[in-house]
Amino acid sequence: MAPKKPTKVLEDILENLSERNFKKFCSGLVGRDKRVKKNQVENKDFLEVAEVMIEKYADEALKVAEELLRDIDCQQAANDLEMTVKDFWMSKKDDPEVYCVTEDNYRNRVALLITNIKFSDEKLDRHGAEKDEENMEKLLQSLGYEVVKWQNLTGKGIDDAFKGFAKHPKLKQTDSVFVVIMSHGKLGKIFGADWREDNPDEFAVDKIYRCLNSNGCQALINKPKVVILQACRGVRSGATTWVHDGESTGRPAPPPEDHVPELDKSAHVEKDFIALLASTPDNKAYRETQNGSILIQNIVKVFTPESYQKHIIDLFTKVQDLVSKCGDDQQKQMPAIDRMTLNKKFYLYPGLLDSSH
Incomplete structure (x- = not known):
């Protein structure tokens, strides 16, 4: 089975957060490092927030999301998000902008x-x-x-x-x-x-x-x-x-x-x-x-x-x-x-x- 793309991984994790935890997640994202503005996530759904994170953080998006989830005490969601080296390699192996490693x-x-x-x-x-x-x-x-x-x-x-x-x-x-x-x-x-x-x-x-x-x-x-x-x-x-x-x-x-x-x-x-x-x-x-x-x-x-x-x-x-x-x-x-x-x-x-x- 083909590995999920990072955007899809984020969407699945954010969709399963409670409304309260999703708001806390977005608040933490805005306050993290000024890359994401309040109006980019306020009143947005999980699909839009996932897209913003990929746009702003690129390859680091999943790592940033994991850290934010741990900060708001969503440990299981963070564990589900954490990629292994092999997961990451699988996500990059067919990327034309990445040197191939078999x-x-x-x-x-x-x-x-x-x-x-x-x-x-x-x-x-x-x-x-x-x-x-x-x-x-x-x-x-x-x-x-x-x-x-x-x-x-x-x-x-x-x-x-x-x-x-x-x-x-x-x-x-x-x-x-x-x-x-x-x-x-x-x-x-x-x-x-x-x-x-x-x-x-x-x-x-x-x-x-x-x-x-x-x-x-x-x-x-x-x-x-x-x-x-x-x-x-x-x-x-x-x-x-x-x-x-x-x-x-x-x-x-x-x-x-x-x-x-x-x-x-x-x-x-x-x-x-x-x-x-x-x-x-x-x-x-x-x-x-x-x-x-x-x-x-x-x-x-x-x-x-x-x-x-x-x-x-x-x-x-x-x-x-x-x-x-x-x-x-x-x-x-x-x-x-x-x-x-x-x-x-x-x-x-x-x-x-x-x-x-």
Whole structure:
């Protein structure tokens, strides 16, 4: 049997409320966050109120209704409304505005995780990065991804890891990939484990896109490719009580050279990417020696099993908000969403294959 559409689910729940509880529900809706005006629900029937909620809250409408029902002590109605991950997936699987995820795709998810912790120059060792690696590996696994993990790679080693990943046999079956690199860096570059001022052992960030784009990896055409980079992009100062993932000395790096890729005839050469970078251009990214980087800590906070009704842009935007509130008024870190070429919504459906969901 086909799953009910969100509007129909809401209509059924609201129709079964008593007149008194329906009025309380509408009152709570108006007072919630100013999206819904009083004249949009006053003296309206359950059909009209359901339509207003879908219009104003879109994918969040059912979650908002559940919260309002609990607020007015309609617990059974709230329980009936609560969607499981699988319910939500079923409601989206045929939506042309959502990237397709099948159960077989989900079983074949794969991610690349590269963490540089130890450097030839011991002054550059990234204390606390072990926590980042542990947290990211657990998070990716909870999202259904097999994690291909590397540690302490040179610039050439990072390049080789990407070339190998682009040939991974699961890429033909997966619905998406994550690639995560955590190291020191500067604008457009990630530092390899042998980096020194007299030996700029570096990996160009642009190579990620060349390796995984439509020309470099045809198995990933039309599939979301999520990039997370925890590294400085410059030397502008941030909070002085944290350590940063950039150069210890030296002048700021120039911007990377422009690169004009050859276009592919069947698909745009750089399509279906989204990247979250730890900071804005020319600025530092910060790491606590006990808890790991500020970016990764907040990614873990946001990407929870309860977030399954949020698509990747909403999740990244929430991470940006949390990170921007760290530090003090003078020195801040602001992650940047970069090279965003997704043309549909990408939901992660954490726990989709877990029978308890």
